[in-house]
Amino acid sequence: MKNQYAAWYNKTVADYEEIIQILKNHDAFKGEIKENEPLATKTTFKVGGPADLFIAPQNYYSFQIAIDALLQNNCRFFIMGGGSNLVFSDEGYRGAIICTSNFSDAAYFQPSNISPQFGKVTLQKNQTLITCFCGTPMKELVDFCTENSISGMERFAGLPGSVGGAVYMNARCFDCSISERLFSVSWIEFSQNKTELKQEKFDPSQWAYKKSPYQSGNKFITTATFLLTQKNASEQESIAQECQKYIHERETRGHFKFPSAGSVFKNNRSFGKPSGQIIDEAGLRGYAIGGAKVADFHGNFIINSGNAKACEIKQLVEYVQRTVLQKFGFMLEPEIIFVEK
Secondary structure, eight states, X not given: OOOGGGSSOOBOSSOOHHHXXXXXXXXXXXXXXXXXXXXXXXXXXXXXXEEXXXXXXXXXXXXXXXXXXXXXXXXXXXXXXXXXXXXXXXXXXXXEEEEOTTSOOEEEOOGGGSOGGGOOOOOOTTEEEEEEETTOBHHHHHHHHHHTTEESOGGGTTXXXXXXXXXXXXXXXXXXXXXXXXXXXXXXXXXXXXXXXXXXXXXXGGOBTTBOTTSSSSEEEEEEEEEXXXXXXXXXXXXXXXXXXXXXXXXXXXXXXXXXXXXXXXXXXGGTBXXXXXXXXXXXXXXXXXXXXXXXXXXXXXXXXXSOOHHHHHHHHHHHHHHHHHHHSOOOOBOSEEEOO
């Protein structure tokens, strides 16, 4: 599976000195710049080789500078956040990885700042807007809401990864999609020679189960604004308890026992059964290829049992797909992203 950010740039040589010098010599750029940086430690699956070039901007402006430098030098690149849904190749990545995890924040968004292009927007008495940079960990967003007695994000408590990744994948937790909480999204749209910042109000017609309008085209989410409910301070404890309920549910299901990416396959409602149940009925729970294993505790989890390789995870995903197809005539659709070298 390819990622759209890596689609058309041709530079594959190991010399990235020109890009490095552009960033180091730019007065406004702040962030890390590393060559041959290991990627395994930066994902929840804990697999993958090194990136030729790894850039971790500290703020949004530095991110823009990095994108422009890569575009100017025709350098292949891939943008990542918390790495909770990614499998990097064992050979690493030939190009630049831009990591957004260093610029993150969650804050109240004043209604007076709503874009005029959205038309007239009237909030109900207890409604509030919360905005986040793409690199904001989901935990940070949930914690911000809890601390400020804001309800609406409780079901996403314990979800790993970043806000940008959750919006990109339209993450779904306990029968609630993150799009159900969205008010608006800002994104960068880029071609080989330019970038353009855009924004739009949430339009439900563009979203579906684990689908977002940012999964096609050359679009990168920069901020997301959520429409949530402001509660009284006296209700903070009940919000915190609700968050803990969902975190405990994840722990009970074994979400944090081993390195993994959570659910591997999307559910297909037309088939009538969750993917985990289908995999169980195919007799695949516990099946392993090398260090990659279908979890004993959940059919829709593939875990790194300790020494898995990216190629083994991919082989296991394909084996599960083939087996289910042969037994039930149904092709499972992965939701994890395999990043080619």
